[in-house]
Amino acid sequence: MYSGWTKLARSRSRLTPLLAPVPRARVICHSRNVNTDAQSTRKTVVQLLNNIGSRREVQQYLSHFTSVSSQQFAVIKVGGAIISNELEKLSSGLAFLYHLGLFPVIVHGAGPQLNAQLQQAGITAEFHDGIRVTDGGTLSLARQLFLNENLKLAESLERLGVRTRPLTSGVFYAEYLDKSKYKYVGKVVKVDNRPISQAIDAGYLPILTSMAETQEGQLLNVNADIAAGELARTLKPLKIVYLNEKGGLVHGENKSIISTIDLEEEYDDLMSQWWVRHGTRLKLKEIKDLLDTLPDTTSVAIISTADLQKELFTDSGAGTLIRQGSRVTVVSDTATIKSQKLEQLLEGSSMLDKFGSASQYLEYLKETAFKLYVGSSGSTGAVIHSQNDLACIDFLSSGKTPWTVNDMENIFKLVRKDWGRFFWYSDIEDPNLPWFFEKAEGSIRLDSRVLFWCGLNSKEILSNLDNLQSYGLNKNSPLRSERCYSTVAGSANRPKTVGLIGARGYTGAELIKLIDGHPHLDLAYVSSRELVGKPLASYRKSLVTYSNLSPKDLLQIERTGSIDCWITALPNGVSGPFVNAIDEAALDGGKSSIVDLSADYRFDDNWVYGLPELQNRVQLKSARRIANPGCYATAAQVGIFPLRDYISGLPMVFGVSGYSGAGTKPSPKNDLGVLENNMIPYSLTGHIHEREISKRLGASISFTPHVASWFRGIQMTICIPLSKTFSSKELCELYQETYASDRLITVKGNEPPMVKDIANRHGIELGGFAFNSNPNRVIICVTIDNLLKGAATQCLQNVNLSLGYDEYLGIPE
Numbered sequence: 001m002y003s004g005w006t007k008l009a010r011s012r013s014r015l016t017p018l019l020a021p022v023p024r025a026r027v028i029c030h031s032r033n034v035n036t037d038a039q040s041t042r043k044t045v046v047q048l049l050n051n052i053g054s055r056r057e058v059q060q061y062l063s064h065f066t067s068v069s070s071q072q073f074a075v076i077k078v079g080g081a082i083i084s085n086e087l088e089k090l091s092s093g094l095a096f097l098y099h100l101g102l103f104p105v106i107v108h109g110a111g112p113q114l115n116a117q118l119q120q121a122g123i124t125a126e127f128h129d130g131i132r133v134t135d136g137g138t139l140s141l142a143r144q145l146f147l148n149e150n151l152k153l154a155e156s157l158e159r160l161g162v163r164t165r166p167l168t169s170g171v172f173y174a175e176y177l178d179k180s181k182y183k184y185v186g187k188v189v190k191v192d193n194r195p196i197s198q199a200i201d202a203g204y205l206p207i208l209t210s211m212a213e214t215q216e217g218q219l220l221n222v223n224a225d226i227a228a229g230e231l232a233r234t235l236k237p238l239k240i241v242y243l244n245e246k247g248g249l250v251h252g253e254n255k256s257i258i259s260t261i262d263l264e265e266e267y268d269d270l271m272s273q274w275w276v277r278h279g280t281r282l283k284l285k286e287i288k289d290l291l292d293t294l295p296d297t298t299s300v301a302i303i304s305t306a307d308l309q310k311e312l313f314t315d316s317g318a319g320t321l322i323r324q325g326s327r328v329t330v331v332s333d334t335a336t337i338k339s340q341k342l343e344q345l346l347e348g349s350s351m352l353d354k355f356g357s358a359s360q361y362l363e364y365l366k367e368t369a370f371k372l373y374v375g376s377s378g379s380t381g382a383v384i385h386s387q388n389d390l391a392c393i394d395f396l397s398s399g400k401t402p403w404t405v406n407d408m409e410n411i412f413k414l415v416r417k418d419w420g421r422f423f424w425y426s427d428i429e430d431p432n433l434p435w436f437f438e439k440a441e442g443s444i445r446l447d448s449r450v451l452f453w454c455g456l457n458s459k460e461i462l463s464n465l466d467n468l469q470s471y472g473l474n475k476n477s478p479l480r481s482e483r484c485y486s487t488v489a490g491s492a493n494r495p496k497t498v499g500l501i502g503a504r505g506y507t508g509a510e511l512i513k514l515i516d517g518h519p520h521l522d523l524a525y526v527s528s529r530e531l532v533g534k535p536l537a538s539y540r541k542s543l544v545t546y547s548n549l550s551p552k553d554l555l556q557i558e559r560t561g562s563i564d565c566w567i568t569a570l571p572n573g574v575s576g577p578f579v580n581a582i583d584e585a586a587l588d589g590g591k592s593s594i595v596d597l598s599a600d601y602r603f604d605d606n607w608v609y610g611l612p613e614l615q616n617r618v619q620l621k622s623a624r625r626i627a628n629p630g631c632y633a634t635a636a637q638v639g640i641f642p643l644r645d646y647i648s649g650l651p652m653v654f655g656v657s658g659y660s661g662a663g664t665k666p667s668p669k670n671d672l673g674v675l676e677n678n679m680i681p682y683s684l685t686g687h688i689h690e691r692e693i694s695k696r697l698g699a700s701i702s703f704t705p706h707v708a709s710w711f712r713g714i715q716m717t718i719c720i721p722l723s724k725t726f727s728s729k730e731l732c733e734l735y736q737e738t739y740a741s742d743r744l745i746t747v748k749g750n751e752p753p754m755v756k757d758i759a760n761r762h763g764i765e766l767g768g769f770a771f772n773s774n775p776n777r778v779i780i781c782v783t784i785d786n787l788l789k790g791a792a793t794q795c796l797q798n799v800n801l802s803l804g805y806d807e808y809l810g811i812p813e
Contacts, residue, residue, distance in 0.1 A: 061313045062100065065238060070103045070200045071193065074239040074312075077228035078108040082243050083149050086305045087156055090243070093308035094205065095160040103200045104241075106207045107231060108153065109224030110145045117141055119725040119773070127729050130282075131177070134184040134221040142221055146209040154207055165204035170195050172227055174212035174220045186212040186220030188227060191234040229290045232298070239312065240290070240300045247304035248319035249280065252741025253807075255617060259317070260409055262325030263288050275741040279733065284322075291324045299323045316435075328410050329374040334362045337372060346383070373414060375407025382411050384419060390456075393424035408432075412439055421455035496803045497562060499525035501549060501578055502569035503536075506660050506712075507597060510792035511567060512538055518810030521799070524563060525549060551581040558585030558592060565799050569597045569791075571663075572688075576600060579625075586624075593624045593802040595795050599688050601627040602695075609696060610798040612807060613742045614641055620801040628798060629696075631661065631714060631790025632689040632705060637696055638745060638764050639718045639782040642738040644697055648776070649721030653693070653703045658710040658755075661786045675709040682707065714790065715755040716782040717768075725776055731769040739766075743808055744789060744797075758783040762793040762811050 065073050082090055097104055111132075118125050118138065126133040134142065147168060154164040171193070174186030199206040210227035212220045225242070232240045248257035252275020261270065267288055270276055276284065287300050303311045303319030310318040331337055337346075346358035370385035383394040393415065415422065426436050427449055437443065440452035498515055502508055503526045515523045516539050523544055526536055531546040549557075557563055558581070566582060568575045575598050582594055601607040608623035609615055614637060620626065629637070636653045656679065662669035669680055683705055690703035726734070732749045739745040744763035746753075752768030768781035784790050797807050 065102055065312070068238060071105060071196055071235055072237050073102050074104040074241055075228055075232045075235060075237050076104045076106050076241040076243065077224060078106060078153075078243050079224070079245075080108065080110040080112045080114075080149065081245060082305055083108060083110070083153055084112060085245075087152065089305040091153070091156040091160055091162075093305060094157060095162050096309055097312075098157075098162045098205055103205055105196055105231065105235065105237075106153070106205070107210060107224055107228040108149060108207070109210055110142070110149045111224075113145050113149060114138075114142050115727070115730070116725075117145060125727050125729075127727075128181060130729075131182055131185060131223070132221065133182055136184065139184045139219060139221060143211065143219060146211055150207055150209050157205065157207075163204045165199040165202075165206050167195050167199065167206050167208045168211060169213060169219075171208055172210070172212035172222060172230070174214060174222060176214075176220065184218075184220050186214075186222045188212055188222060188230040191230055193231075193234050196235075225286070229286065232290060233293055236294055236298065238297055238299070240298065241308070241311070242300070242302045243305050243308075244302045244319070245304065247307065248302050249283075250741060252276065252743075255741065258320045261320065261322045262410055263291060263322065264325035265328075265410055265413070266325075274743055278736040278740055278747075280740055287322055291322070294324075296324055325410065328407070328414055330414070331372040331374065332370065334366050337362065371418065373411045375411055380407035380411065382415060384415055384422065391419040391422035393422060408435070416454060419455075421453075423451060423453035423456065425449050425451045495520050495522045496564040496805075497522050497524040498799070499523075499527070499549075499554075499557070499563045499566045500569065501525075501527045501554075501566065502571075502574075502597075503546065504528040504530055505569060505664055506787050507791040507795075508569045509538070510787050511569065511795060512536065514792055514796045514810055516540055517812070518796070520805060521810065525557070549578075551577040554578055555581040555585050558582055558590040559588060561590070563592050564803060565593045565595065567595050567597070567795060567799065569795075572598045572600060574598065591624075593626065593799075595626045595628055595798045595802070597628045597791060597795060599630060599692065601625070602629065602633075602692050610794065611637060611696070612794075612797050612801065613638065613739065613745060614696075617801060617807070620798060621804070623798075623802055626798045626802060628791070628795050630689045630692055631784060631786035632657070632687075632703070632716070633692040633696070634790055634794060635714055635716050635764060635782045635784040636689070636693045636701065636703065636718065638739075639716065639766060639780050640693075640697055640699075640701070640720060642734050643720055643722065643778065644699060646722045646724045647699050647720060648723040651699070651701045651721070652719040653690075653701055653716060654706075654718075655703065655714055655716045656706045656708050656755075657714045657786055658712045658759075659707055660712045661714070662707055669707045672709065675707070677709075679706050679708045681705070710755065711759075712785055712787050713755040713759045714782075714784050714786050716784075718780045718782065720778050720780070722776045722778055725773055726771050726778065728769045728771055731771060731778060731780075735766055735769070744793070744811075752781040753783040755783050758785050760788070761785055762788045764789055 076094075078090065094104065094106070114132075115125055118141070121141075123137070132138075150166045150168055154166050157164050171191060172186075172188050173190040173192065174188050176182075177185045177187045196206045196208075208227075208231070210222045210224040212222045212227070214220065228240070228242075246257075248259075249261075250256070251258050252273065261267075261284075267284070271281065271284065291298060291300065300322040301311050301317070301319055302322070307318030310316075311321070346361050365383070365385065368385045370383060372381060372383050374381045384391055385394065386392075424436075426433055430436070433450065436450070436452050439454070441454050442452070442456070444451040498521050500508060500511060500515075500523060503512065508526075508528070512523065512526070515521050522541060523536075523539055526539075526544055526546055527549040528546050529548045532548040534546050536544040536546060547553075554566070566578075568578055570578075575596050579594060579596065579601075582590065582592055585592075595610065596607075602609060604627065607625045607627045608619050609629065610620060610623075610626040611629045611634060612620060632653075632655050635655070639653075640647075640651055659670040659672070659675060664670075668674045669682060674680070681704065687703050687705055689705070690701065693703065694700045728750055732747065735747045739747060746763055746765045748765055748767030750767065750769055753765035758765055762785070764782060764784045766780060766782050768779065770779040771777075772779070785793075793811055796810055800807050800809050
């Protein structure tokens with residue numbers, strides 16, 4: 001997936017001041033100068049839009065959106081939370097469109113407001129299969145809430161000079177979905193768009209609730225997303241917009257907003273990804289089913305309220321754009337180019353300066369391996385061919401309609417897949433230059449051109465500049481800037497070397513297993529005072545012998561530059577001299593990273609805290625000093641984090657660990673004779689994990705640890721006082737959404753996870769969600785293997801990130 005253009009993405013902050021002037025430019029409906037006022041307002045708004053995108057973009061999209069009937073411009077679905085929390089932003093954005101002469105059809109829900117009203121009334125919301133069971137009392141309350149929220153939005157828009165027409169009935173007609181199971185819940189069977197057309201023809205913005213009615217006049221509750229989809233099937237708009245507080249769909253691996261999804265090319269692959277599950281999976285399926293019934297020109301956008309103008313009026317857009325898409329035609333022989341009359345694409349090639357004509361260019365292509373990629377519009381294409389072992393993009397030609405942007409995305413994805421390593425160049429005046437910068441991994445600025453590349457590095461480019469003279473490049477051109485390279489490209493180099501200090505313990509043994517199975521890590525040193533001189537039998541890649549490294553030894557090794565990452569798996573208070581030696585070597589150019597598994601650096605702000613699921617992964621990728629979290633601390637933070645904004649008192653964490661957590665040094669906490677039919681509480685106040693959890697969550701917690709007779713695994717029960725009420729279903733959905741993209745976290749729902757099921761597994765399981773409303777508090781159960789995700793597995797995640805590999809590389813499924 002590719003993100004939006006960098007240059008345009010940085011202009012997002014300009015949206016806020018743009019919205020302020022709109023209320024001043026009111027349309028006086030009964031004035032004799034109404035047309036003059038409206039034209040003046042529209043002109044002002046167009047000028048403001050030019051600050052978001054180029055004049056070409058704004059005029060292009062305005063022309064496009066006004067080329068269809070007004071009701072076919074856009075359907076915008078507004079969630080109840082948007083009306084509650086972002087009413088001013090929403091109203092400003094809709095007013096902007098209205099003053100441009102555009103009439104989106106608004107459909108809104110009121111789910112959060114209804115939940116709150118039911119809880120205040122002491123009524124527990126009931127759901128089956130994700131559908132709200134709506135009895136007579138709930139329906140009556142929902143009807144009044146829908147009217148109130150509709151009026152609230154209408155009044156807010158009226159204050160900005162927008163004439164609105166609330167449509168709370170007469171549009172959606174439905175049958176009972178399953179009366180015995182869901183009661184007053186409807187399935188839309190008909191949409192009457194006449195009230196919408198009449199409102200728009202009279203100059204009013206239509207605002208619809210998702211309430212439907214039967215032919216006999218019985219009101220039925222319909223999910224707002226479903227209502228918006230059925231409305232779109234009838235109106236066939238150019239755009240279907242879902243306003244989303246996250247601002248789009250989040251990619252599960254890199255945590256960025258997915259910019260575009262081409263369903264034709266990407267749907268099957270996307271649905272096979274491990275992180276596409278729960279609500280994300282359902283949403284994608286619903287959108288695909290919807291777009292399959294609509295014209296190719298219709299697209300879906302999932303965006304934040306503030307990005308409405310940017311999505312509609314710029315090529316880069318905002319949030320996530322989902323299109324039906326189309327397949328790219330690939331041609332690899334000149335005869336087919338002639339037979340399919342594709343020569344006209346070559347007329348726009350920059351290579352014509354060299355070859356003189358398309359026919360001469362075709363003659364050249366006969367002598368080399370090439371592929372011509374042609375987009376569905378026929379006006380966008382790319383010729384890729386190999387020259388001196390380098391693949392070159394001779395041109396990327398884009399037409400003038402916005403749909404060729406889709407073509408260009410599809411073509412580029414295929415080029416990356418087919419070739420991997422390639423370059424191209426562009427004039428600095430090329431309007432596609434920001435897009436090229438976004439796609440490239442590196443670039444060289446020339447006098448009037450920019451050379452871009454993917455899958456190559458700057459040394460390869462500079463050493464081959466002689467071979468690029470035919471492309472008008474200058475060998476003496478300075479290297480301007482280079483973006484970071486992909487981890488896939490980096491992995492083709494030598495394996496990274498790791499040194500392990502403290503290998504005798506249980507965690508050290510697990511780390512050795514993981515490194516042994518890692519495709520790009522080699523264990524160079526393994527240090528244990530007790531095992532010095534013995535071969536490391538569990539390591540199969542090469543012969544490694546235990547040594548007893550001192551801090552002085554580390555200093556000497558560091559000066560050779562032979563180790564990429566050190567792992568210190570030592571007891572608390574012991575790592576310091578080893579870390580100091582590595583830091584001293586860093587002053588002389590040493591570049592090794594360190595992942596420390598003790599508690600010594602978890603409170604040091606000069607170190608990055610290594611809990612990838614809750615930490616900014618970009619920080620971890622650039623970190624040279626990483627403090628690996630504690631096992632209890634990891635489980636508790638993952639259990640509490642999604643509710644951190646609703647904590648109203650002191651969370652209580654009750655944890656029980658297997659005796660491996662007490663280490664290998666004999667003590668009552670790992671004595672099976674003492675532990676038999678027993679459980680030992682310890683460090684009941686001031687446990688270091690209590691301080692660690694509190695520091696990282698930014699909220700105090702109470703933690704009481706215990707040790708039991710099983711070997712590995714932690715069972716944890718967390719009680720959190722809350723300022724907000726939740727149903728068990730809402731809690732489960734909140735946790736599923738928070739961790740949907742984290743491969744090592746599983747949300748089980750209302751079923752409590754069991755410690756016996758997590759032993760020898762690399763993740764965390766959450767479940768047993770239970771809410772008590774008097775007082776408001778939630779119970780959550782968490783399990784984790786203290787030696788794996790609580791230590792070794794998490795360490796490998798951090799090692800991978802710090803060395804530029806995929807976070808989960810080498811971690812078994």
